[in-house]
Amino acid sequence: MDHLKNQEPFASSSQIAHFAHFVEVTLIVELSAEFEEIPLWAIELTASEDGALGIPNIKLIGNIHGNEAVGREIILNFMEYLRTEYDTNTTIQWLLNNTRLHFLPTMNPDGFAVSHEGMCIGEHGRRNGKQGDVEDLNRNFPDFYHDNKIPRQPEAKAVMKWMDEIPFILSAGLHGGAVVANYPFDTVRVQTSQPINPPSLTPDDDVFKHLATVYSQNHLRMHTGVVCDEGKKFEGGITNGAAWYPFSGGMQDFNYAKHGCMELTLEISCCKFPRANLLPSLWKENKMALMYYVMEAHRGVTGQVVDSITGLPIPKANLQIIGRNITFHTSKNGEFWRLLLPGKYIIQVEAPGYYTLTQEFSVRNFSVGQLPSLTKLEISLLNSTISTTIMPETLPPLTTTEEINEAETTIFVLETKTVSKLDYLFRKLERNAESTHSDNKGIKTDIFSCFVSMVLIEVILFAVL
Known part of the structure; x- marks a missing residue:
């Protein structure tokens, strides 16, 4: 892996052009790290149509710890695999036609620059900074339970900005030093002194366990509960983060708590920076696990929220x-x-300025071998400046025959009620006139009654119109 240190961060312009021969690739320089000014490059890979709605966004991030270098290489191999197989593999065609995949192969180029091949354990190069000794980037994000006072690093700021701009639904951070799929929360509300750490569960614990199991079961070894250097044995190859060891400021917790994006921490090798000759076997172990994992972005719900009038x-x-x-x-x-x-x-x-809306929906199951599909919703919100009791003067612009018929029915009901009131008044006045006549009050009284009737009718009609 040392050969990468003398190249541009992930790919030359000629390599990108070759990549784009099959599918669209966008290369984005997010920032220059303040220490060595090494750019972080994020690459978007998709064959979906420009502007198409309902296309989920996924991101894979490697090398957040500079001395855990396997994730960087696995991501590059995965990108190349998708490119070379696109024309012949119908599943990959479906994936790239209906998904936007984003890759950040290295989040910590500073730490990687001071690490070296064959360094399986230790902390040297784990952090960012010129000597890889400034901050742990996986402790540098806002925390769900605690105020994280660690100075925010430029790499963390860049990833946070990236998440603000793109609505990711699924994510993974690739690490080394163990073989396990780790799911949120890593953070805990209160630290305990128990000999065994209790799990810190999210409201979506069922989804996270499912995602971790999908990766573990499709990894060639992870599901067996690999033990690294007298480390912990993980049942089924998955673990809740806090149940393993709790900490604050982790990236996967931030993804979920801030954006509702499901992220796992994927520990994919016992050795943090293995020899290059081990890379082919590590890629083979993780290839199908990554494929099945990113396909999970199509399990759930999607939709669009629009103004009900405009x-x-x-x-x-x-x-x-x-x-x-x-x-x-x-x-x-x-x-x-x-x-x-x-x-x-x-x-x-x-949404500000709109009435709150609740809507029921279902997510259906998919059989083995069947491609998943997101449930699609169209949600219309009513502007809160519009009265929910519609009167003629506040009726919205009419655009469809159904709306016109509904409005005409509303006006007809109002007119019917008004006519009924007028009829009642006419009959009452007639009874008064007859009573006056029978009491021999004279024709002047009858004329006066008619005059009053006419005035009342004009007032009522004015109010209606």
Whole structure:
């Protein structure tokens, strides 16, 4: 892996052009790290149509710890695998036609630069900085339970900005030093002195366990419970983060708590920086696990939130799945995504200036060998300036025959009620006139009654019109 240190971060312009021969690739320089000014490059890989709605975004990040270098190479191999197999593999065609995959092969080039091949254990190069000794980037994010006072590093800021701009639904951080799929939370509300750490569970524990199991079961060894250097044995090759060892400021917790994006920490090799001759076997172990993992982005719900009158998208709306109290948000196009297992759910949608809406929906199951598909919703919010009791003067613009018929029915009902009131007044006045006549009050009284009747009728008609 040392040969990469003398090249541009991940790919030359000629390599990118060759890659783009099959599918669209976007190369984005997110920032220059403040220590060595090494750029972080994120690459988007997709064959989906420009502007197509409902396409889920996935990201894979490697090398957040500079001395854990396997993830960097596995991500590069995965990109190349998708490119070379696109024309002949129908599953990969479906994946790239219906998904946007984003890759950040190295998040900590500073730490990687001071690490070296064959360094299986230890902390040298783990952190960022010129000597790899400044901050642990996987302790540098806002925490769900605690105020993280560690100075925010430029690499963490870049990833946070990236997540603000792109609504990721699924993510993974690739690490080394163990072989296990680790799921949130890593953080705990209160530290305990128990000899065995209790798990810190999210409201979506069922989804996280499912995702971790998908990766572990499709990894060639992880599901067997690999033990590294007298380390812990993980049942089924999965673990809750806090149950392994708790800490604050982790990237996977931030993804979920801030954005509703499901992220796992994938520990994929016992040796943090193995010899290059071991890379082919490590790639083979992880290839199908990565494939099945990214396909999980199509299990759940997607949709668009729009204004019920204008039909325009509503960005930054707040959404929750009832019973799963983690808020996620609509994109600039009003789109949203949420991973869920098969079942019935209720979604709640709120946006400033609109009435809150709840809507039921179902996520269906898929048989083995069947490609998954997101449940699609269209959610229309009513502007809160519009009265829910519609009067003629506040009726919205009419655009469809159904709306016109509904409005005409409303006006007809109002007119019927008004006519009934007028008829009642006429009859009452007639009875008064007859009574006056029978009492011999004279024709002047009758004329006066008629005059009063005419005045009352004009007042009522003026009020109606």
